[in-house]
Amino acid sequence: MGYSGQGRHSNCMQSHCSNLRGNPPGKIDGNGILRHMPPPMIDLTNPSHVIAEIFDDDKWIKDEFAKHLSAELLKFSETLADSxxxxxKLDKMSADGDEQAAFVAGFIFGVFDDLVVSSKLLVSGKMVASGNLMRQAIEGIAVAILCSSRRPVFVSKGKGKGKATMKVDYWRKVKAQDPIAYAHQSICQLALNCDLLGVSRTAVDRLRAARRKYHLFSHPSLLGMASRMSMGEPGPIYIGGNFDEAKLPAYRTEISERVGLCGVLPTLIDGLIFRLEANDQ
Structure with missing residues (x-):
């Protein structure tokens, strides 16, 4: 594996980057046709190149996503808006002074924000960072459900044979930042409370599967390495985001995952409100 091209100095490592000036990766030929050109090179030993990349708006990447995936992105936008x-209604409960409802509303609002920011990162060519936020959205759903219970819920503590189960007011444990309520354990804790909270085991299994997928986006992995490489053109390695037409099926899958997650939110929010309104201490 090698970086595409060398700079004027033998120790100058370069790679493809999103366009430093926000121009599309192409030029108009004599017939007025836009001809594709590879993104420009960035010299990572040159601070001016690095700062330019940091402030680049990734316009050419977003234009490519809009060109190829506008229908899918519109469906995501419509589904999120409807959800x-x-x-x-949930937000009003928190505004009325219900502290527990405020925690629930805060986590669900975070899910919406994670979905929007994740999608912005995706269409900026930053698939790994985008996937990391999807994991956060998925865990946010589990935390919100657990926080919505007016009654103590079951949680497990410890590992292996030493694992113990106890009942706690989950939202208060979250408020206290107790390790037993850390979000990375939330789906496992939710699985202990399906009957208590009226959550289907199938739904929890789907959350678990989605989290497992996006776990790979949250740590160094071969997937992360592959996301920086071109499938359509051997050789280039990208930094700062990219669009690769050969990865269109993967992009479509990612948008579909976001549409699917948005689609369950109306029923989810109704369930949160139902549990909070029950006020069953």
Whole structure:
């Protein structure tokens, strides 16, 4: 594996980057046709190149996503907007001074924000960072459900044969930042409470599978390495984001995952409100 090209100095490592000036990766030929050109090179030993990349708006990448995936992105936008219509009722409960409801609303609002920011990162060519936020959104759903219970819920503590199960007011444990309520354990804790909270085991299994997928986006992995390489053109390695037409099936899958997650939010929010309104101490 090698970086594409060398700079004027033998120790100058370069790689493809998103366009430093925000121009599309191409030029108009004599017939007025836009001809594809590879993204420019960035010299990572040159501070001016690095700062330019940091502030680059990734316009050419976003233009490519809009060109190839506008229908899919529109469906995501419509599904998220429709789902958010349920949120004001939950938000009002928190505004009325219900601290527990405020925690629930805060985590669900975070899910919406994670979905939006994750999608912005995706269309900026930053698939790994985008996937990391998807994991956060998935765990946020589990935390919100657990926090919505007016009754103590089951949680497990410890590992292996020493694992013990106890009942706790989950939202208070979250408020206290107790390790037993850390988000990375939330789906396992939710699985202990399906009957208590009226959550289907199938739904929890789907959350678990989605988290398992996006776990790979949250740590150094071969997937992360592959995301920086071109499938359509051997050789280039990208930094700062990229669009690769050969990865269109993967991009479509990622957008579909976001549409699917948005689609469950209305029912989820209704369930949160139902549990909070029950006020069953």
């Amino acid at each position: 958010f219509k349920r949120f004001p």
